[in-house]
Amino acid sequence: MIRAIIRAGALALAAALAGCAAPQANVDYTAFRESKPASLLVLPPLNNSVDVAATSAVLAQATRPLAESGYYVVPVGVMDETFKQNGLYTADDIQNLPPARLREIFGADAAIYMTVKEYGSTYQVINSTVTVDVQASLVDLRTGAKLWEGGKRVVQASDSGGGGLIGMLVNAVVNQIINNLSDRSYAVAGITNSMLLSAGQPGGILYGPRSPHYGTQ
Numbered sequence: 001m002i003r004a005i006i007r008a009g010a011l012a013l014a015a016a017l018a019g020c021a022a023p024q025a026n027v028d029y030t031a032f033r034e035s036k037p038a039s040l041l042v043l044p045p046l047n048n049s050v051d052v053a054a055t056s057a058v059l060a061q062a063t064r065p066l067a068e069s070g071y072y073v074v075p076v077g078v079m080d081e082t083f084k085q086n087g088l089y090t091a092d093d094i095q096n097l098p099p100a101r102l103r104e105i106f107g108a109d110a111a112i113y114m115t116v117k118e119y120g121s122t123y124q125v126i127n128s129t130v131t132v133d134v135q136a137s138l139v140d141l142r143t144g145a146k147l148w149e150g151g152k153r154v155v156q157a158s159d160s161g162g163g164g165l166i167g168m169l170v171n172a173v174v175n176q177i178i179n180n181l182s183d184r185s186y187a188v189a190g191i192t193n194s195m196l197l198s199a200g201q202p203g204g205i206l207y208g209p210r211s212p213h214y215g216t217q
Helices: 002-019 030-035 054-060 063-068 076-085 091-095 099-106 164-182 184-197
Strands: 039-042 110-123 128-140 146-157
Touching (some): 030 146, 054 110, 076 099, 110 146, 110 184, 146 184
Antiparallel strands (some): 110 128
């Protein structure tokens, strides 16, 4: 229930933030449009952050915006179990597999490769912030060609409150504790994924064939 409420708020904020995003210039969709992928495989993200929870948090919330954008997405549980049965447990090993091999195993048209550059909360003397920075690319598993790439970095700062310097210091410490206990990073990861992997965003992916907006971009 709590995560459902957090997700609803996250999606609302993502929509608001996306509406204010500046268009990204020089995005070439030629290969994307020619490829016409209908099914996607989301691979476990590489984790360059200091938080070991980053990979699972980002992966768990990556398939929904893609499915809502009109694609069939291989379920995370199926993907994870298939790799384990084949002795592959780390994101590094999995992302190093040849695209043709992934196509052979899962039958997907394309795969989403992700890297988490930042994830977690940071105490900054009079403030506490949660930052999630994710980079992604879409690769055609039939040809190995890169169809799209993008990235989003979302920073959510806690209210410093009032009460002068002492009050702000105390409030920052309290916010940092709340960030850790309530897993705010997970919610911010959901916002980041929604902005990065939802179709219709400036510079984002194109709508899939299951969307009524397919072919409108």
